[in-house]
Amino acid sequence: MPDQGLYQTQTQKLAIGPQMQQSLQILQAPTLELRQIIQTELETNPVLEVETPDVPLEEALPSDPDASDEWDSPSAMEDEWKDYWSQSRLTDPHRRADDQERWQYMMDSITAPITLQEHLISQLRTAGIENPRLVEDVEFLIGNLGDDGLLHTRLEDLSFMHAVPIDELAAAKDLLQSFDPVGVGAEDLRECLLIQLERMGRKHSLAYRLVDQFLEDLAHRRYPVIARKLGVPVDQISRAADLISTLDPRPAQAFSVNTNAYVNPDVLVEKQGNEWIAVMNGDDLPALRISHAYKDMLGQNVARGDVGHFIREKIRSGKFLIRSIQQRQQTIQKIATEIIHHQREFLEQGSAHLRPLNMATVAEAVGVHETTVSRAIAGKFIRTPHGVFELKFFFSHGVRTDSGEDVSNNSVKNAIAELVKQESKTRPLSDDKLAKLLAEQGIQVARRTVAKYRESLGILPSHLRKSFS
Secondary structure, three states, X not given: OOOHHHHHHHHHHHOOOHHHHHHHHHHHOOHHHHHHHHHHHHHHOOOEEEOOOOOOHHHHOOOOOOOOOOOOOHHHHHHHXXXXXXXXXXXXXXXXXXXXXXXXXXXXXXXXXXXXXXXXXXXXXXXXXXXXXXXXXXXXXXXXXXXXXXEOOOHHHHHHHHOOOHHHHXXXXXXXXXXXXXXXXXXXXXXXXXXXXHHOOOOOOHHHHHHHHOHHHHHOOOHHHHHHHHOOOHHHHHHHHHHHOOOOOOOOHHHOOOOOOOOOOOEEEEEEOOEEEEEEOOOOOOOEEEOHHHHHXXXXXXXXXXXXXXXXXXXXXXXXXXXXXXXXXXXXHHHHHHHHHHOHHHHHHOHHHOOOEOHHHHHHHHOOOHHHHHHHHOXXXXXXXXXXXXXXXXXXXXXXXXXXOEEEHHHHHHHHHHHHHHOOOOOOOOHHHHHHHHHHOOEOOOXXXXXXXXXXXXXXXXXXXXXXX
């Protein structure tokens, strides 16, 4: 049994103060969340102001003889981070940089998008339903919809939960299914697709029959099997399947958080002469300063007693926030600069030339702990000549080619995607064949690795990519 006293001592050593916690929160916060933090501080700390262009940053940090200089140096904060990460690794042998929990981002915007529930309730309110019980039943069903817009609980179970006859709930379900988006309120995928086909006027079509009777065969592209059972040509099955593929299996996905939405990058890659440089994009972050009025109150010795103590504490807090943001920006820029140094070929020639890179290499070059790199890149984006990428995109393991050159696993994935793109639709490439074709390019990758990379790209197995038309 572990020594309790030793465990308690180690736990106590890992305790960090509120300033350190805030510093780490600011380091790892995505830009949207950092804006929230800044807004909260502006609302709760009266000495903080948004800096105006005519006031230099130096004036934003007043000299206060009573304020601690513990965090005045960016390197001091960096050293504190290092101490914390190193200490945490020493006291917990199971913690490793690559095993750190990913920061959970808070998605927020000034104008919140309408939710699926709000959209459906709005239609219910304008439907002219005079039966209050029916309205209540529909509202109950709306509250039980999944994120995809489907009812994942059987109507019989919902009837028991809501204590209403199942025929009443079935009527409410019929009304709900008449709303937009088409397919909402279905109990399963089959019903969802059938609703969409019926609304398209195709209730008596081959596509409707395929969904109703052969959905599993359809999912596995067993077109010849279906054709034999129905006595129709395979090409007719294929055309009907093409129509079905245009339907939406998740009718409510438009109301989900769009993770592919445009993001304003934290870092911009620019070329100066023959060199690529990292420039921080400060457009989304307001510059902060300490209020002149409060600074003057301290300087003129107007604020005394509890008032003076309050102002000094708020100034200390404000100064620390400003320096924490500065340190965050400097750390991200240093990391981005090192990434650019390693990925010059990517910048000039594209993703096929992405090089393997690990966090330990960047951490050593920048002079920070590995976990600092992991936290600093979380949710941060960089604009390159080839588009906007998450910083973590540039960190990947490598595969050695026959020529002795290391290529990143992202480059191997790109090669696989290109081979699949060029394959015959009637004779798609198996994972084994893909591995052999990669070997011909000098890239030795096992078949199981090809399968793993293919799956990560969202590419189906060869038997599901086969076209019968």
